Amino acid sequence: MNTGTPHNTPQEVHRPSDLPDFDRPPVNEVILSIQFAALEKMKSAHIGLLWARFRAQYPDVREQVTINAVFETFGTPPQPGSIRFEQFLSPPMPRYWFEKSGMPDLLQVQQDRIIHNWRKHEDQSIYPRYETLRDRFNTEVNQFISFLDDEKIGELRPNQCEVTYTNIIELPGSERVHDRLEKITTLWTGRLSEKLDAELEDASAQLRFKLLEAGKPVGRVHVSFQPAVLQSDPSKEVIKLDITARGRPKHETPESAFDFLDLGRRAVVKTFAGVTTPSMHSMWGRTDDNG
Amino acid sequence: MPPDVDDGSIADGADLLRRIRPDQIVDDKNLGAQRPSSAAFKDPTMSVDTEPILHQHGLDWTFTLRNHSGYSLVRFKAGVARAKTLAIVHKPEPGNPAHTEVIGKKTQGVANRLVAASTWAHLEPL
Amino acid sequence: MTTASARYDDYRETAPAADAARESNFPNFARHYNAEPERKWEAAVVQALVRLVNMPIGWDSYNAPPLRRDAAHFALEILQRVMRPRTPIPQVTPSAAGGVQLEWHEKGVDLELHVTAPYQWELWFRDLQDPISQPVSLELTDDFSELKRPIALLTTR
Numbered sequence: 001m002n003t004g005t006p007h008n009t010p011q012e013v014h015r016p017s018d019l020p021d022f023d024r025p026p027v028n029e030v031i032l033s034i035q036f037a038a039l040e041k042m043k044s045a046h047i048g049l050l051w052a053r054f055r056a057q058y059p060d061v062r063e064q065v066t067i068n069a070v071f072e073t074f075g076t077p078p079q080p081g082s083i084r085f086e087q088f089l090s091p092p093m094p095r096y097w098f099e100k101s102g103m104p105d106l107l108q109v110q111q112d113r114i115i116h117n118w119r120k121h122e123d124q125s126i127y128p129r130y131e132t133l134r135d136r137f138n139t140e141v142n143q144f145i146s147f148l149d150d151e152k153i154g155e156l157r158p159n160q161c162e163v164t165y166t167n168i169i170e171l172p173g174s175e176r177v178h179d180r181l182e183k184i185t186t187l188w189t190g191r192l193s194e195k196l197d198a199e200l201e202d203a204s205a206q207l208r209f210k211l212l213e214a215g216k217p218v219g220r221v222h223v224s225f226q227p228a229v230l231q232s233d234p235s236k237e238v239i240k241l242d243i244t245a246r247g248r249p250k251h252e253t254p255e256s257a258f259d260f261l262d263l264g265r266r267a268v269v270k271t272f273a274g275v276t277t278p279s280m281h282s283m284w285g286r287t288d289d290n291g
Numbered sequence: 292m293p294p295d296v297d298d299g300s301i302a303d304g305a306d307l308l309r310r311i312r313p314d315q316i317v318d319d320k321n322l323g324a325q326r327p328s329s330a331a332f333k334d335p336t337m338s339v340d341t342e343p344i345l346h347q348h349g350l351d352w353t354f355t356l357r358n359h360s361g362y363s364l365v366r367f368k369a370g371v372a373r374a375k376t377l378a379i380v381h382k383p384e385p386g387n388p389a390h391t392e393v394i395g396k397k398t399q400g401v402a403n404r405l406v407a408a409s410t411w412a413h414l415e416p417l
Numbered sequence: 418m419t420t421a422s423a424r425y426d427d428y429r430e431t432a433p434a435a436d437a438a439r440e441s442n443f444p445n446f447a448r449h450y451n452a453e454p455e456r457k458w459e460a461a462v463v464q465a466l467v468r469l470v471n472m473p474i475g476w477d478s479y480n481a482p483p484l485r486r487d488a489a490h491f492a493l494e495i496l497q498r499v500m501r502p503r504t505p506i507p508q509v510t511p512s513a514a515g516g517v518q519l520e521w522h523e524k525g526v527d528l529e530l531h532v533t534a535p536y537q538w539e540l541w542f543r544d545l546q547d548p549i550s551q552p553v554s555l556e557l558t559d560d561f562s563e564l565k566r567p568i569a570l571l572t573t574r
Binding site: 028029037068071075076077085086088089097099106112115119120121159164202204217230232237238 | 420421422423424425426427428429430431432463464466467470471485486487489490491493494495498499534535536558559560561562563564565
């Protein structure tokens with residue numbers, strides 16, 4: 001039961017020493033997300049009251065389309081649904097962005113999610129590291145819980161957590177990334193069985209890994225390689241590498257949600273190091289002893 | 292508010308009446324009959340009317356269906372619910388002296404036991 | 418697909434995302450790989466779920482709350498994962514606990530899936546043609562593997 005005091009007591013979180021570490025990781029965006037049992041009593045009218053608690057830090061508000069609930073389930077093969085359920089219902093309360101124009105941090109709130117984003121902006125943002133972002137999000141979640149208590153809206157019961165890192169990978173000089181994919185990722189050999197009368201234009205890849213604890217699945221890591229170009233120089237081809245760890249917390253509590261975020265971050269960082277090459281690690285300034 | 296304690300004032304043999312909506316009636320092809328869905332019995336504080344108490348007040352099962360056109364009605368014994376460790380608590384309400392609650396978690400097994408023990412007091416044509 | 422990304426526009430993707438690619442650029446591949454079933458059941462179930470989500474508090478003449486959107490979504494997710502081309506369409510029953518029950522009572526099978534919230538659902542299964550089997554009654558979360566056998570019986574009998 002929420003008592004008005006922070007449920008998730010801030011604890012000093014240190015970077016695990018066995019995690020790969022980079023001086024110049026190609027991180028473009030980090031997303032920490034907690035999905036929870038829908039707060040049906042929370043309406044658009046409450047948003048002004050909520051925003052007042054964050055306004056000093058985030059003076060701007062924007063409405064967005066809601067993000068659909070996502071579930072990681074096991075025991076059956078993947079099968080996409082053909083009907084999106086939400087299109088037949090009246091729109092729920094929108095998703096709201098609380099932000100400060102031009103700044104890297106952003107808080108998003110909808111009836112069943114709270115999300116903190118950090119995004120790189122015009123080469124000016126230095127990635128502050130997960131521990132700092134986690135602290136910021138922790139504080140925001142506690143403020144949100146206090147708001148829910150004060151307005152008698154309901155209890156925060158997390159049922160899914162996500163950590164996403166988006167990386168934008170360039171090769172130095174004039175080399176085309178798609179001519180040298182084997183330089184970027186361990187998943188590509190660049191060797192075809194037949195010489196083709198065709199030139200590789202671009203490539204995409206999707207991978208899924210099951211996150212296991214004591215042999216039981218507790219979530220998934222989704223990896224996506226996609227071609228992209230820089231807006232500042234559309235001739236510069238890059239690779240967008242998205243890695244998302246998603247799963248259920250052990251208990252429907254904020255503490256447990258943050259435990260999963262920590263587990264997810266660990267999985268994301270190890271996966272990032274695993275699917276990229278040692279030569280790219282050098283370029284990014286790998287500093288740990290495990291490389 | 293009085294605690295939800297089963298004081299035994301409602302006998303095991305007492306019939307309990309519960310309304311069933313049309314969309315909670317199952318066409319059970321295995322049984323070859325229409326019966327209530329177990330979903331109709333899942334409320335942790337399930338409201339029923341105790342039939343002997345209705346009779347004490349000169350009423351009958353039609354009282355439970357008053358103002359609920361289109362609904363059907365089942366009856367089951369209080370003892371069946373108690374055998375599944377559910378509490379039977381008489382909670383009269385203004386205008387309904389027979390209101391009673393069957394309190395406790397109803398797993399699918401428990402809810403299906405109540406289904407199996409139920410008979411139609413009134414089955415509204417679908 | 419709407420995502421949680423809020424990135425500044427310093428790059429843009431130049432190829433469709435994988436989901437869209439699977440569904441639009443490679444329809445034959447997707448159909449073969451997923452054995453894309455006829456999904457007539459989906460329209461009927463979605464229609465029923467929408468009706469239940471829109472019901473008022475006390476819809477059952479007692480105090481039952483309406484079905485939550487996220488519970489309805491999860492119920493649909495379960496079916497999207499397990500339904501096969503000839504699996505009979507389930508009955509969609511509103512639950513007095515505020516959830517939804519997807520149920521089948523045919524071909525000697527009793528199968529009930531009672532969903533109250535994402536990752537909170539119960540399974541009840543009886544094979545009436547197996548005289549020695551006991552009913553299966555389970556509280557489940559993210560693993561749907563217990564559904565394989567009852568769905569197979571419903572589909573192939």
